[in-house]
Amino acid sequence: MSHLTGKRVAILASDGFEESELLEPMNALREHGATVEVVSPERGSIQGLRHFDKGRSVDVDRDLAGADAADYDALVIPGGLFNPDALRHDDNAIRFTRAFFEAGKPVGAICHGPWVLVDAEVVDQRELTSVPNIRRDLENAGARWVDREVVVDQGLVTSRTPKDLPAFCAKLVEEIAEGRHPQQARSA
Known part of the structure; x- marks a missing residue:
């Protein structure tokens, strides 16, 4: 399967990412032909968790400070309690994320x-x-929250927990294969 050949995907993560929520999307995207890079404020490698237990470390491919959203076709943000909490306080992570929506x-x-x-x-x-x-x-930020395994809203793919990863990965592949969603850019 190679419907993502030529596509470049950034996975934005830092220490404390949920191991399966980074590795499973990365593997699914690569299996479909995408080039996937881990982008992080940290250098070298970042530490994953399996819930609260130490998991695998993953090598960082690109330093966030030098990363440009224009170099990528899509963005993936894994969960874990600590990873997104650190990223949402990082100005570079916020700018990087917003640039994907603007494009x-x-x-x-x-x-x-x-x-984030x-x-x-x-x-x-x-x-x-x-x-x-x-x-x-x-909800306080204006979202309409629903309790489903995967939700797609004009190129934005979201899921709840690791048990939803098969549906999440399938929809990610589909949305990235479709490409840009110009109507996605909305003012906040």
Whole structure:
């Protein structure tokens, strides 16, 4: 399968990412022909978690400070409690994320990943899902939160937890294969 050949995807992550929520999308995208790079504020490698237990480390391909959203066709933000919480306080991560929305490029976020979208001010009037305990944060930012395994809103793909990864990965591949969604760019 190679419907993503020639597509470049950034996975934005830092220490404390949920291991399966980074590795499974990365592997699915690569299996479909995409070039996938881990972009991070950290250099070298970042530490994953399996819930609260230490998981695998993943090598960082590109330093966030030097990354440009124009170099990528799509963005994926894995969850885990610590990863998105750190990213949403990083100005470079917020700028990087917002640039994908402004360009109408597909974005995927799972579990706590949508926290980054709140701070990037890109969830207003969008339907999405997440881990239930950040529902109120998303609603307060103007999102229409729903409890489904995967939600797609004009190129934005969101899911709740690792059990939703098969549906999340399938929709990510589909949206990235479709390409840009110009109507995705909305003012916050």
